[in-house]
Amino acid sequence: MSNEQAEVLSIFTRTRALLQGHFVLRSGLHSGHYFQCAQVCQHMDAVERLAELLLAKVRSAGIVFDTVLAPAMGGLVIGQEVARQAKVRYIFAEKENNVLVLRRGFTLRPGERILVVEDVVTRGGRVVECLEIVRQAGGNTSAVAMLVDRSAGTTRFTVPAVSLLELSFPTYAADAVPAELASIPVQKPGS
Secondary structure (H helix, E strand, C coil): CHHHHHHHHHHHHHHCCCCEEECCCCCCCEEEEEHHHHHHHHCCCHHHHHHHHHHHHHHHHHCCCCCCEEEEECCHHHHHHHHHHHHEEEEEEEECCCEECCCCCCCCCCCCCCEEEEEECCCHHHHHHHHHHHHHHHCCEEEEEEECCCCCCCCCCCEEEEEEECCCCEEEEEHHHHHHHHCCECCCCCC
């Protein structure tokens, strides 16, 4: 583990954003570990540092963007901080009839270069929805930037992706939860 990854993991641990127990993830999968990024987002020094590290990784990959787009709720705080540090426009997508859409008068210009920023990705459903929003609006998604890739790099998008942490905690379908995990009361904390 690199020094940067150790620092990021330390931030999540210190702020109690990395939980252990029995959780149902947004994807519907069960896991013994859960990233509750709302916990880290209470600490603006931690948010600032995570955004600084994420933005440095984006820039070192040569990714250029005009606007940050984040899916609500998880990506809101980190997306805004990345945009603030990069001094670019920030918008977010939110659910309407269970589908992510741009609301509140947000629009994209044809060809506008977009960085999609998310907190934690397991299967990437909300990121894929954001990629589709950008495509339909005629924008260009430059990349996806995430704090934590729970798939350890196996989730693929149609654009480059960077993350601060790639971890692969085991996940299970609801009908395949191991007995030791099933014996713990299930929680669905929300992202």
